[in-house]
Structures are given as structure tokens and as C-alpha cells.
Amino acid sequence: MRPFDFSYILRYVCALVPFIGRTLQVTVLSVVCGTVLGALLAWARLSRFRPARALSAVYVHVIRCTPSIVLLFIVYYGVPKLLELAVGIRAGYNGKLLYVAVTLSLLFAASMCELFRSAYGAVDTGQKDAAFCCGFTPFQTAVLIIIPQAAAAAVPVFCNEVIALLKQGALAFTIGYIDLMGQTDVIIARNYGAHGLETYIALALIYWLLSLAVGAASAAFERRTLRGKSVPGRNDSEWN
């Protein structure tokens, strides 16, 4: 085996940096689509219409029980087949970005459904009654009263889910999408398998930095919204 060489880590970090964009592209697309789908699911879950509630609950359960890589392959091999059967379009296996984004959106939607549900539940119902007494319309109540309070509780969890999504995106290389992870494989193949460890460490460092950046954004938001408030259940400091 070749000796481990630290200088290669820096070299491969530089080689991988241009591919951050492709990872972020998929992540942002999935976060947007997944959030919309998740909001719909949460709305169905909170509705009075029983079949809608059941459908949403089953969806979340099934997604929670499916490994991301399995869902990715079911989407990758299944969607083209379905399209061909349903509308006669031969989608082929190109446009891998879309298959990855669809998979990640489906995964993210389940987490978002749970997030919206718990965030909605975290706001005291008295707030809604008070808004009603003040003559607010349901729309005003949602936008001015419920959402700002729910968001404060939801943002840290949201950021955690975004990090989880970012990490699941690394599986896209298995269908041949060239993002950070995919490019890592390309680099290693070009070196005939040499310096694999250094390349993977470079990749891990980039992912770590991306996760830390999302975490820092979450912490900054928390500091802004929780200024001067004590949060129940956060008595870490008491344990010292």
C-alpha cells in the first residue's frame, strides 16, 4: 500500500470544490419540493377528512421504513417504467438529477410532514382563540400568529433535516449522478484506485463543512428568535 500522504487531501479538496454546486443543486431543489409536499401532507394529516389523514399517516410510515438507497433505486428504475405504462413516454435513464431530486423530495416530505405537525401542535390553542376574539381572519391568524411562533420551534429541526438530506444525497452516485461523491469516485478511478483514503477524507471534510454551515445558520436563527426567552426542557446547564 502507498504511504498515506496529507498533501493529497488538500489537493483533492480543491478538485472537489467545483462539484459542491451539483450537490447543492439537488439539495435545494429537494428541500423546496419536499417542503411543499410535506406541507400538503401535514394539511391532510390535520384535516377532518379521515381518508386524507390515513393516507398521510401511511405515507410517512412507509417512508420512515424505507432505506434511502432502496427508494432511490425504486424511483430510478420504477418511474421510467410507470411513465411508459401510463403515458407512453420513454423517459430513459438520463436526467439523473431529476430522479435524485424526486427521491430526496419524497424522503424530505415525510420529515417535513412530521415537522409541520409538531410545530403546529406546539402553538397553544389559546393563541388561536385570542386571535379569533380580536377579529382576525383565519388567514391573518395563520400568517401573523401561528406561523411566527411555530417557526421558532421548527427551524432547528428543519436545519437538522436539511443536513440529513444533504447526507442522503451522497447516495446519488449509485445511479451515476456526478456530485461530490460521484466525482470522488471518478477521481479515484482516474488514479487507478490510488489514494482512495485521502480522497474520501477530502470528501468527508467538505460534507462536514457544509453540515457545519447549516448548523451555524440554525444557531444564528435560534439566537435571534429566542433572545431573552427561556426554553423549557433545555436545562443542560443545570447539569454542571
Next chain:
Amino acid sequence: MELNLPFLEKTFFLALRGVPVSLEITVLSLLFAVIPAYYMALARLYRVRIVSPVISVFISLVRGTPMVVQILIVYSLLPSLINGIAAAAGSSFNVFNAHPVLYAVIVFTIHSSVVLSEVLRASITTVDRGQLDAAYALGMTRSQAFRLVIMPQALREAVPNLGTLTVDLFKETSLSFLMTVQDITAIAKIEASYGYNYIEAYIDIFIIYLAVCSLVQLVFYAAEKIMSKKPVG
């Protein structure tokens, strides 16, 4: 373009043979993770000098990088490392004969000790600090207080999170095919590769994971129900 049903059925039963392998990796990793996770949680709670920041960095590293990358790093690092240690110790252990499950268990133990330590830390903070003071007042040592007073209450709080952790871990063992482990995913994928029946194979894997994960969730749900009825003490 239709599903190959005989293949679907045949592969389903073949892939079922991978279930014990996946469960084995999950259970062993969780068991091996308990002790490191407990001490990592305590070190962080008590902000032990030097140790606590190091653990924080480690936790952030493991939580901030994808599982695939961790697997690939450990899998390209460990064999030569173990070989070196074995050679230095003068043992005739040949690393190429090592069972791939060994690597899978090591990777997933590292991963789950980090996740478990976060779960334990969060659950310990839900216990009122006064409980610890009361235990001290009764003359208990710190380890007695944790074993007899704090942890039983903390674990009860942790049950739902432990369930999530177990399900997530079981799902992630589907990546152990990267380490040539013959688990559910690997068996079905190999079967599929003969005739390009990937969609059928992945449907099989999907059904198996859905069934096992649902079962695991039911077990934890039942545990939660039982624990919430019984008063601790």
C-alpha cells in the same frame, strides 16, 4: 414491460435470508455502542475538560458526514490498520480472512455510539437535577445515583428516540453491501444483476424493510406503553 412475478417471488425468499445478517449487524452495533455512548454523554454533560470538546468535534464529524463516506473511509483504512497491529503483535491473523460483517459492525458501532450518546444526553437532561441531589443526600455515590436513580428515569424518556435510532440504523445497514456483506440488499441486487430485474429486486427489498421496520416500531411502541404505566422505583 411487466413485472417478472416469478422472479419477484423467488428473490423475495432468497433476500429473506439476509434479514438475520442485517439484524445481527444492527443488534451487535447497538450493544457495542452502549458503553462508549454512555460515557460520551456523561463527559459532555459534565463538560469534562479536554475530553468534552474532543468528543463534541467527533460527534459533529460523524453527524456531519454521510454514512456512505464513513463506510468507505473505514473500509479503506481498517484492513491495513488491523493488519499492521496484528503483524506488530506477532499474531498470524490474516486480515483478508476477516468476515466482512466485522467491518460493518465496526462502522455502525462508531455511528450508533454517536447517535446514542446524543439520545442519552438529551434524556438525562429531562430528569430533574434535584433527583441527583436527593440521591446524594441519601448517601449514594455518583455512580450509584446514576445507575439507580437517574438512568431508569432517563431511559423511560429515551424509549421513543431509541426506537427511531434502531429503525434508522437497521435502514442504514442496507449500505453494508459496499463492504461485501451478504445482507438483504446485496442478495437481491446480485439476483437482479443476472437478468436486469432491478425493479423487482428493489420491490422485494422494500417490502422486507417495510415489514421488519414496522415490527421494530411496534416493539418499541409496546415498550413505551408498558414503561409509561409502571412507576419507576
